[in-house]
Amino acid sequence: MGERGESRNALWVSAHPRSDSLTATLRDVGVARLRADGWSVDVADLYAEGFDPVLVEEGGADVRAEQRRLLAADLVVLQFPLWWYGPPAMLKGWIDRVFERGFAYDVPDPTSGRNRKYGDGGLAGRRALAVVTAGDRAGSISPRGISGDVEDLFWTLLHGTFWYTGMAALAPHLITDVHGIDAEEVHRLGAALAERLGTVDVEEPIPYLPMTDDFYDHSIALHPSVAAGLTGAAAHRRPS
Amino acid sequence: MGERGESRNALWVSAHPRSDSLTATLRDVGVARLRADGWSVDVADLYAEGFDPVLVEEGGADVRAEQRRLLAADLVVLQFPLWWYGPPAMLKGWIDRVFERGFAYDVPDPTSGRNRKYGDGGLAGRRALAVVTAGDRAGSISPRGISGDVEDLFWTLLHGTFWYTGMAALAPHLITDVHGIDAEEVHRLGAALAERLGTVDVEEPIPYLPMTDDFYDHSIALHPSVAAGLTGAAAHRRPS
Numbered sequence: 001m002g003e004r005g006e007s008r009n010a011l012w013v014s015a016h017p018r019s020d021s022l023t024a025t026l027r028d029v030g031v032a033r034l035r036a037d038g039w040s041v042d043v044a045d046l047y048a049e050g051f052d053p054v055l056v057e058e059g060g061a062d063v064r065a066e067q068r069r070l071l072a073a074d075l076v077v078l079q080f081p082l083w084w085y086g087p088p089a090m091l092k093g094w095i096d097r098v099f100e101r102g103f104a105y106d107v108p109d110p111t112s113g114r115n116r117k118y119g120d121g122g123l124a125g126r127r128a129l130a131v132v133t134a135g136d137r138a139g140s141i142s143p144r145g146i147s148g149d150v151e152d153l154f155w156t157l158l159h160g161t162f163w164y165t166g167m168a169a170l171a172p173h174l175i176t177d178v179h180g181i182d183a184e185e186v187h188r189l190g191a192a193l194a195e196r197l198g199t200v201d202v203e204e205p206i207p208y209l210p211m212t213d214d215f216y217d218h219s220i221a222l223h224p225s226v227a228a229g230l231t232g233a234a235a236h237r238r239p240s
Numbered sequence: 241m242g243e244r245g246e247s248r249n250a251l252w253v254s255a256h257p258r259s260d261s262l263t264a265t266l267r268d269v270g271v272a273r274l275r276a277d278g279w280s281v282d283v284a285d286l287y288a289e290g291f292d293p294v295l296v297e298e299g300g301a302d303v304r305a306e307q308r309r310l311l312a313a314d315l316v317v318l319q320f321p322l323w324w325y326g327p328p329a330m331l332k333g334w335i336d337r338v339f340e341r342g343f344a345y346d347v348p349d350p351t352s353g354r355n356r357k358y359g360d361g362g363l364a365g366r367r368a369l370a371v372v373t374a375g376d377r378a379g380s381i382s383p384r385g386i387s388g389d390v391e392d393l394f395w396t397l398l399h400g401t402f403w404y405t406g407m408a409a410l411a412p413h414l415i416t417d418v419h420g421i422d423a424e425e426v427h428r429l430g431a432a433l434a435e436r437l438g439t440v441d442v443e444e445p446i447p448y449l450p451m452t453d454d455f456y457d458h459s460i461a462l463h464p465s466v467a468a469g470l471t472g473a474a475a476h477r478r479p480s
Binding site for chain 1: 257287293294295296297323324326327328329330332333335336339358377378379383384386387388389392400401451456459460462471475476
């Protein structure tokens with residue numbers, strides 16, 4: 001069962017210029033698995049759909065359409081190849097344009113008078129999963145790796161985007177060492193992704209702290225007593 | 241004197257859709273200061289120039305032109321408003337397309353047989369400065385702030401992009417609390433930026449470790465003896 005009762009609607013957003021890419025292959029496997037499990041899946045292939053990622057002015061008919069797709073989803077999957085340790089401009093611009101103020105964050109709450117964000121944004125009640133393929137070696141994206149821990153590396157997406165807009169951030173599904181892999185390995189990667197997706201509606205999200213007075217002060221820094229002495233992403237998680 | 245002897249060539253790249261933006265105002269102040277100090281400055285206003293940030297295929301005449309601008313520069317300034325804790329898609333796509341493999345990184349070194357990157361990429365010898373404007377409160381971007389330490393927040397740009405391609409990464413020039421500021425405050429911010437730029441060629445860059453066997457193992461993780469016990473960005477800096 002999804003977080004929103006019986007509905008199991010997923011929006012799968014992918015951004016890769018080639019239709020014969022590993023991204024496309026894994027997307028097809030992932031979407032098929034979700035559908036086999038009873039999910040209704042809306043597939044947004046941003047390159048194929050010709051999305052314009054350049055924000056010039058707010059709004060636009062295409063932005064409204066993407067917002068409707070988001071609102072219909074219980075699960076949002078963002079799938080992309082890792083370019084410069086982040087999403088391709090195509091996907092970054094989809095976020096820039098679609099996740100508008102008043103829609104995805106800073107949604108006025110008439111009861112409290114606050115603008116809703118961080119665990120309580122306009123997309124609250126949804127889960128978000130990043131599915132990422134990287135040429136990097138597995139060890140290079142690790143706590144002591146040259147690119148650092150995966151949750152630190154994806155901090156701006158996981159905490160600054162997913163959680164900021166109210167979505168429960170799942171641990172990224174990161175696939176490394178993708179250069180020069182053969183068909184057998186592609187099959188294995190697809191099977192592992194499908195297995196992950198089989199429990200995507202019940203796995204525990206990253207337990208980021210909500211932006212409430214219990215944890216944060218007026219400058220939006222942690223109270224000294226919260227995660228005392230800690231810095232970095234770990235300081236913003238509920239202790240396990 | 242610049243790092244490359246007597247030459248003082250700067251490339252100032254900015255990405256904001258409006259010509260009456262704070263970004264544009266601060267860019268004009270910054271460029272004027274550099275020119276007054278004897279720098280030759282090439283200004284790349286990506287929106288005004290109509291750069292296409294969507295990578296479809298590698299290369300293209302526009303990419304070659306941008307690469308020539310980079311190669312001519314001793315100092316590269318990337319200026320942008322902070323959108324979703326990163327650069328706008330327009331600037332992300334400029335990096336996606338222009339910082340090509342074989343040009344900016346993985347440049348073959350016939351002597352060692354290695355592909356040059358991390359402090360030794362195709363852009364080695366240059367300094368890189370991010371000038372960023374954000375609506376966030378100052379305290380929220382701090383070691384205990386909800387968005388974390390500035391060098392962690394910009395890790396993918398500072399270490400994963402600047403340093404990866406060989407450029408010496410300067411501490412970001414981050415300007416917070418920009419919503420609703422008045423003309424006097426804009427003037428003050430411009431003066432502070434100009435002062436920073438006055439010593440941009442002699443300030444100490446972030447002392448990231450080079451990717452050599454002295455520091456990293458074959459999986460590109462730190463040797464246990466290097467920054468023993470540390471994780472995060474701090475582990476990849478030379479001890480002060």
